[in-house]
Amino acid sequence: xxxSEKLTSSSSELDLDRPxxxxxxxxxxxxxxxGKLRLRDLLDISPTLTEAAGAIVDDSFTRCFKSxxxxxxxxxxxxxxxxxxxxxxxxxxxxxxxxxVLTLGWIIFLSSFIPVHILLKGxxxxxxKLERYLVELMxxxxxxxxxxxxxxxxxxxxxxxxxxFVANHTSMIDFIILEQMTAFAVIMQKHPGWxxxxxxxxxxxxGCIWFNRSEAKDREIVARKLREHIQGIxxxxxxxxxxxxxxxxxxxxxxxxxxxxLGCTVCPIAIKYNKIFVDAFxxxxxxxxxxxxxxxxxxxxxxxxxxxxxxxxxxxxETPIEFAExxxxxxxxxxGLKKVPWDGYLKYSRPSPKHREQKQQSFAESMLRRLQER
Amino acid sequence: MGNTSSMLTQYDIEEVQEHCNCSxxxxxxxxxxxxxxxxDRSGGGFISAEEFLSVPEFAVNPLSxxxxxxxxxxxxxxxxxxxxxxxxxxxxxxxxxxIFKVYDSDGNGRVAMNDMLEVLRDLTGQFISExxxxxxxxxxxxxxxxxxxxLLVLSDFMKILGNTGLKMEVEVPVD
Numbered sequence: 391x392x393x394s395e396k397l398t399s400s401s402s403e404l405d406l407d408r409p410x411x412x413x414x415x416x417x418x419x420x421x422x423x424x425g426k427l428r429l430r431d432l433l434d435i436s437p438t439l440t441e442a443a444g445a446i447v448d449d450s451f452t453r454c455f456k457s458x459x460x461x462x463x464x465x466x467x468x469x470x471x472x473x474x475x476x477x478x479x480x481x482x483x484x485x486x487x488x489x490x491v492l493t494l495g496w497i498i499f500l501s502s503f504i505p506v507h508i509l510l511k512g513x514x515x516x517x518x519k520l521e522r523y524l525v526e527l528m529x530x531x532x533x534x535x536x537x538x539x540x541x542x543x544x545x546x547x548x549x550x551x552x553x554x555f556v557a558n559h560t561s562m563i564d565f566i567i568l569e570q571m572t573a574f575a576v577i578m579q580k581h582p583g584w585x586x587x588x589x590x591x592x593x594x595x596x597g598c599i600w601f602n603r604s605e606a607k608d609r610e611i612v613a614r615k616l617r618e619h620i621q622g623i624x625x626x627x628x629x630x631x632x633x634x635x636x637x638x639x640x641x642x643x644x645x646x647x648x649x650x651x652l653g654c655t656v657c658p659i660a661i662k663y664n665k666i667f668v669d670a671f672x673x674x675x676x677x678x679x680x681x682x683x684x685x686x687x688x689x690x691x692x693x694x695x696x697x698x699x700x701x702x703x704x705x706x707x708e709t710p711i712e713f714a715e716x717x718x719x720x721x722x723x724x725x726g727l728k729k730v731p732w733d734g735y736l737k738y739s740r741p742s743p744k745h746r747e748q749k750q751q752s753f754a755e756s757m758l759r760r761l762q763e764r
Numbered sequence: 765m766g767n768t769s770s771m772l773t774q775y776d777i778e779e780v781q782e783h784c785n786c787s788x789x790x791x792x793x794x795x796x797x798x799x800x801x802x803x804d805r806s807g808g809g810f811i812s813a814e815e816f817l818s819v820p821e822f823a824v825n826p827l828s829x830x831x832x833x834x835x836x837x838x839x840x841x842x843x844x845x846x847x848x849x850x851x852x853x854x855x856x857x858x859x860x861x862x863i864f865k866v867y868d869s870d871g872n873g874r875v876a877m878n879d880m881l882e883v884l885r886d887l888t889g890q891f892i893s894e895x896x897x898x899x900x901x902x903x904x905x906x907x908x909x910x911x912x913x914x915l916l917v918l919s920d921f922m923k924i925l926g927n928t929g930l931k932m933e934v935e936v937p938v939d
Binding site: 427429430432433434435437438439440441443444445446447448449450451456732736740741746747749751753754755757761 | 796799802803816817819820821822824826827828846847850859862863867880883884887888889890891892896900903904905907908910921924925928930931932933934936937
């Protein structure tokens with residue numbers, strides 16, 4: 391077991407809402423052999439080796455975070471000039487006009503948000519209402535700045551206590567797209583730079599909760615804030631992206647069980663992007679959010695579908711993990727996504743040694759059992 | 765990254781094919797090259813142990829550390845050569861040679877009781893005591909006509925594993 395120390399996850403990473411992979415993985419992919427134990431059975435390590443090589447050649451985890459560049463279509467003599475015209479239009483006409491729209495949006499937003507925020511200190515109700523409206527407006531400006539063609543299906547969410555909305559996560563623009571219809575309070579990773587500044591100033595006012603993925607302390611605070619938030623009658627509906635990380639809109643990774651343990655109704659939201667003009671996946675390893683936005687703003691349009699799905703509640707005898715999986719099923723089916731049995735946080739850390747230990751245990755048990763057989 | 769595969773010329777591919785005894789078709793090598801570039805996050809032309817372990821399905825494999833120790837920092841040729849044992853075109857002999865290499869950690873062409881115990885330790889971890897492992901191994905060795913002091917060579921491995929119908933195949937996805 392010399393290698394396992396290397397794999398031990400750092401202590402700061404408490405498994406408060408971390409799902410167990412074993413609960414999701416099929417018990418064992420290696421077929422159980424039968425019969426008396428022989429030397430060749432012990433020496434034959436081919437199943438394990440095959441698994442290792444299979445993971446090297448292709449693995450479902452890496453596939454979840456692969457950006458898919460748009461298919462080029464500028465490959466012949468008459469399409470190429472057309473494509474060039476498109477580039478000119480996109481970069482020289484669409485992009486500047488979108489920058490103007492966005493700037494205008496910011497001017498309108500800030501010039502009304504700041505006075506509302508400062509002057510209406512006494513009247514909380516009115517202030518909340520106006521701020522909510524302004525944040526929705528600002529998000530509409532953002533959507534307009536990439537000519538978002540968004541189709542919403544299903545009933546529009548309303549404010550009521552004891553319900554959370556969960557959605558699959560592709561990019562931060564998921565949040566903007568949902569926010570322009572309804573002022574959600576969202577739970578998100580704290581970002582650096584200008585996004586972080588927005589998070590801690592403006593979005594704070596609609597009740598958003600920020601945390602740092604790797605801080606164990608933060609997680610406890612978030613869990614507490616969550617419970618408080620869902621009790622409030624006039625609080626904005628809560629939105630959680632239970633995957634905890636951006637996935638490329640072809641797959642879903644495991645849902646964190648936090649949102650499913652609150653004992654309230656869970657309303658799934660499925661978001662599916664159409665990739666004909668631009669890939670909306672934000673690959674945060676490769677690009678900053680600003681570059682991602684610029685990429686969207688220089689494309690023809692961002693096309694997407696949003697489905698507000700049937701609210702779900704915990705069934706009798708169902709564990710939060712099973713509940714989370716059921717909701718993930720509903721979202722994956724609606725948005726046409728494939729499910730993979732991996733925790734998205736593995737992007738940032740190693741799997742814990744217990745997964746390997748489980749494989750070792752089943753091998754050891756089968757070996758001893760077969761030794762008994764005569 | 766989408767265009768990297770076009771950087772491989774016919775010469776390159778043939779050279780790699782030669783290196784892996786033609787276990788992979790040209791298409792498969794192009795695919796493997798794309799995968800190699802994907803795993804080589806730092807873009808240094810080789811994949812470090814750290815980068816391999818970022819694939820969770822590989823990291824949880826009981827033999828992953830041992831496989832990584834066989835080579836330190838893999839370039840593309842070594843990467844393909846490693847995987848060639850898993851090609852459907854590789855002969856049983858090649859597959860068994862590979863298994864033998866996994867056991868023969870010091871590369872002296874002989875596998876002693878100790879080597880086998882080490883692999884068994886990787887596979888069973890803390891779920892069996894050291895003593896028990898030794899007992900089991902001695903028992904099956906003696907049953908097969910060896911003793912615990914026997915040094916197994918490649919031909920022994922061929923004899924033991926040759927007619928078990930090894931299933932050691934990995935399909936390379938080709939688009």
